[in-house]
Amino acid sequence: MSAREVVDVEARALPGLVQAVFSDAHSRTPCPRMQMAYAIQNGGAREARYLLSLGAGRPFTEWRVPAEGPLPSLAHQLPMLSWYEREMVDLFGMTFEGHPHPQPLVLHEGVKCLAPPMVGAVSEAPLDYPPVAAWTPTLDNPAIQHLPFGPIRADVVESAEFQFLYIGENILHYHPRLFWKHRGMEKRFEGCACVPAVILAERVSGVGSLAHALAYCQAVEDALVVEVPERAGYLRLILAELERLYNHLHYFGHLCQTTTLKVGEAQGLLLEEQVKQIIGRHTGSRLPRNLLVPGGLRRDLDLAGLDGALRALAPLIDSYLRHMERTRSHLDRLITTGPLTRELAYDQGATGPVERASGIDRDARRDHPYAAYAALRVDVPVEEGGDAYARACVRGRELRASLGLIHQALTRLKPGAIRAPLPPVMAGAEGLGWAESPRGTLLYAVSFRADGRLARVKIKSPSFSNWRVFPYTVHDSNMMDYAINEASFGITVAGCDR
Amino acid sequence: MPFWTLMGLRAGRATTRWPLGEGPDGQDGVVGMPRLHKERCVPHCAECADICPSGALGLRNNHDITLDYARCIACQLCVEACPHGTLETTRDWALGTCDRAALQSDAGPREGHARKAIERAFGRSLHVRHVDAGSCNGCESEIQALNNPFYNLHRLGVFFTPSPRFADLLLVTGPVTRAMRAPLEATYAALPEPRWVMAAGTCATGGYNGGGYACHNGLEEILPVDLWLPGCPPNPAAFLDALLVLLDRRPPWAAAEGNSHGGD
Numbered sequence: 127m128s129a130r131e132v133v134d135v136e137a138r139a140l141p142g143l144v145q146a147v148f149s150d151a152h153s154r155t156p157c158p159r160m161q162m163a164y165a166i167q168n169g170g171a172r173e174a175r176y177l178l179s180l181g182a183g184r185p186f187t188e189w190r191v192p193a194e195g196p197l198p199s200l201a202h203q204l205p206m207l208s209w210y211e212r213e214m215v216d217l218f219g220m221t222f223e224g225h226p227h228p229q230p231l232v233l234h235e236g237v238k239c240l241a242p243p244m245v246g247a248v249s250e251a252p253l254d255y256p257p258v259a260a261w262t263p264t265l266d267n268p269a270i271q272h273l274p275f276g277p278i279r280a281d282v283v284e285s286a287e288f289q290f291l292y293i294g295e296n297i298l299h300y301h302p303r304l305f306w307k308h309r310g311m312e313k314r315f316e317g318c319a320c321v322p323a324v325i326l327a328e329r330v331s332g333v334g335s336l337a338h339a340l341a342y343c344q345a346v347e348d349a350l351v352v353e354v355p356e357r358a359g360y361l362r363l364i365l366a367e368l369e370r371l372y373n374h375l376h377y378f379g380h381l382c383q384t385t386t387l388k389v390g391e392a393q394g395l396l397l398e399e400q401v402k403q404i405i406g407r408h409t410g411s412r413l414p415r416n417l418l419v420p421g422g423l424r425r426d427l428d429l430a431g432l433d434g435a436l437r438a439l440a441p442l443i444d445s446y447l448r449h450m451e452r453t454r455s456h457l458d459r460l461i462t463t464g465p466l467t468r469e470l471a472y473d474q475g476a477t478g479p480v481e482r483a484s485g486i487d488r489d490a491r492r493d494h495p496y497a498a499y500a501a502l503r504v505d506v507p508v509e510e511g512g513d514a515y516a517r518a519c520v521r522g523r524e525l526r527a528s529l530g531l532i533h534q535a536l537t538r539l540k541p542g543a544i545r546a547p548l549p550p551v552m553a554g555a556e557g558l559g560w561a562e563s564p565r566g567t568l569l570y571a572v573s574f575r576a577d578g579r580l581a582r583v584k585i586k587s588p589s590f591s592n593w594r595v596f597p598y599t600v601h602d603s604n605m606m607d608y609a610i611n612e613a614s615f616g617i618t619v620a621g622c623d624r
Numbered sequence: 625m626p627f628w629t630l631m632g633l634r635a636g637r638a639t640t641r642w643p644l645g646e647g648p649d650g651q652d653g654v655v656g657m658p659r660l661h662k663e664r665c666v667p668h669c670a671e672c673a674d675i676c677p678s679g680a681l682g683l684r685n686n687h688d689i690t691l692d693y694a695r696c697i698a699c700q701l702c703v704e705a706c707p708h709g710t711l712e713t714t715r716d717w718a719l720g721t722c723d724r725a726a727l728q729s730d731a732g733p734r735e736g737h738a739r740k741a742i743e744r745a746f747g748r749s750l751h752v753r754h755v756d757a758g759s760c761n762g763c764e765s766e767i768q769a770l771n772n773p774f775y776n777l778h779r780l781g782v783f784f785t786p787s788p789r790f791a792d793l794l795l796v797t798g799p800v801t802r803a804m805r806a807p808l809e810a811t812y813a814a815l816p817e818p819r820w821v822m823a824a825g826t827c828a829t830g831g832y833n834g835g836g837y838a839c840h841n842g843l844e845e846i847l848p849v850d851l852w853l854p855g856c857p858p859n860p861a862a863f864l865d866a867l868l869v870l871l872d873r874r875p876p877w878a879a880a881e882g883n884s885h886g887g888d
Contacts, residue, residue: 280786332762395772
């Protein structure tokens with residue numbers, strides 16, 4: 127079964143189609159969901175593509191729209207598409223008529239380039255960034271203060287710029303200016319052979335190395351119609367859950383830092399370190415890198431001792447979570463902070479633990495199973511609260527579920543092949559791959575040139591989705607809670623900026 | 625909440641004594657940069673150089689293989705590709721050095737690179753301002769780990785500081801995106817003299833993920849680099865080692881010595 131069903135759509139039919147598929151969507155079951163939109167240039171022909179899921183257990187649907195001329199903006203109907211459309215404007219020079227917020231996104235205000243960077247050969251002409259201040263709403267009241275913060279901020283953090291407009295403690299307006307770290311990663315894949323390109327995918331977002339490699343490999347395997355051996359499927363699952371473990375433990379360490387729970391911070395970071403050391407011992411790399419390849423794994427792994435190491439760690443993780451649950455000073459800062467309603471989470475396209483904390487029950491591991499997830503019981507924790515506390519609860523429950531999944535997978539792991547041979551690439555082959563990374567749904571769409579090398583790789587990272595959502599929980603909140611709220615989202619910058 | 629205190633007391637000391645005393649460096653099983661055994665190399669075979677995704681391996685005059693560790697991401701593709709065992713997987717990850725040429729396989733024996741000036745200026749302490757100039761956040765993940773209880777960087781007198789005005793060392797990750805160049809240069813300008821610059825991770829030391837429409841080719845073409853630490857990412861023990869190399873408290877890496885330079 128192919129990963130997606132393709133539907134050809136004409137540009138003028140788009141708004142009506144969206145209306146038909148998505149009216150009252152978030153109250154329906156199964157609830158249709160826009161996953162991403164991206165552009166692809168095929169010789170002279172340019173196409174916009176919209177990827178949807180119409181429910182668990184069904185292939186994704188992809189609308190393909192010829193985009194020689196302007197397209198109607200769908201951001202009024204599906205607000206989450208706003209960023210995708212702006213990205214296509216910046217990188218492909220496309221036009222969307224009636225876009226509600228047509229500022230640049232990936233390229234900053236004032237950036238000069240000779241041609242859209244993703245189109246044609248002149249695209250390698252480098253970008254020029256003149257010092258132009260970020261767009262902000264017009265200030266009509268002298269009591270309103272403006273705080274431009276970043277891109278270099280205190281502490282060891284990723285580069286990102288934030289615009290705050292506030293009176294006293296109250297934030298009136300906030301928006302992030304991201305993409306300071308835009309490296310043009312999607313362009314780097316073009317012309318690469320598909321096997322070594324997995325090294326590139328691992329380096330899109332370091333703390334999501336395994337998820338990126340996994341989604342990329344699965345996209346290539348979909349394009350070449352390759353079945354991955356059973357053992358490789360289980361090993362991929364175990365590695366993916368180990369990555370989730372250290373990421374979620376880091377999340378709690380960082381969250382405790384923002385609520386000034388010092389011992390909680392130290393304990394979270396220490397547990398994260400212990401998981402990274404376990405990963406290093408068993409795979410050779412603390413961030414699980416240099417392991418996957420289209421077709422399976424690069425080498426077999428000896429996981430003897432992994433179960434014992436995790437069994438020793440599990441009670442420590444459990445008591446750590448219970449201690450946080452009993453610490454009122456910590457909980458006081460989380461409960462009611464940064465509320466995200468179910469409607470907002472749906473409309474703006476939240477993903478991963480963020481959407482599950484707002485009552486949306488969606489997880490690619492269960493709904494669109496890959497690797498060996500179909501063979502195991504995948505518990506998907508969902509909370510209804512939508513606040514920072516609910517977001518932390520989801521991640522806490524996921525920690526426990528991950529330990530269970532690894533244990534289940536280890537008991538079923540049998541000796542066997544770990545890498546399937548790849549057939550030659552058919553000209554024009556295309557594939558879709560996905561993974562539920564620690565931060566949410568990650569998607570890779572790949573297509574090949576006639577010479578068997580990669581033509582286009584689209585990466586939809588979960589952080590791209592959640593950065594879009596996050597500002598809506600900051601408006602009307604206060605400065606004191608900002609850092610806590612941001613930590614409760616657990617978003618990276620590199621994945622979003624690419 | 626007393627249970628936090630109890631938890632800490634029960635857990636005991638989490639911090640390793642390494643590198644000052646006997647203790648684990650935390651990198652059991654962690655793979656480092658490949659080692660080059662030139663004598664095993666066969667003429668007119670370019671398997672390793674062809675597969676190397678970061679341009680670390682090169683062929684001179686079509687037969688003389690060279691390896692530049694500043695450009696190596698330790699992906700091990702060359703080790704898998706070479707049919708003659710010319711490249712060997714090692715535990716060499718502590719590659720911190722003040723001497724760029726020491727990272728090249730054909731550099732020859734290096735003289736000790738004096739860092740006396742820094743010791744006079746700061747004694748044994750160091751304040752660091754970190755700038756992410758377009759990393760994948762792998763480096764940040766490992767730099768943040770330096771402050772976890774296992775490595776506890778503070779015990780060595782090294783501190784991260786929010787303001788460049790209080791910093792002695794600018795620690796830069798990433799290939800330097802075109803967008804981050806101006807903020808990076810402004811930060812460097814704000815550092816008081818004497819000041820030092822560290823390129824951390826192979827994006828910064830060798831321009832991996834550099835070039836194209838959005839990036840420069842590593843830190844070298846933007847700022848004068850005093851301390852090099854390739855790795856993808858360098859692990860926390862490698863960071864710790866490199867910072868002590870700068871302070872003359874650890875010996876630097878030299879590729880020509882061919883010595884194991886990982887956990888000791």
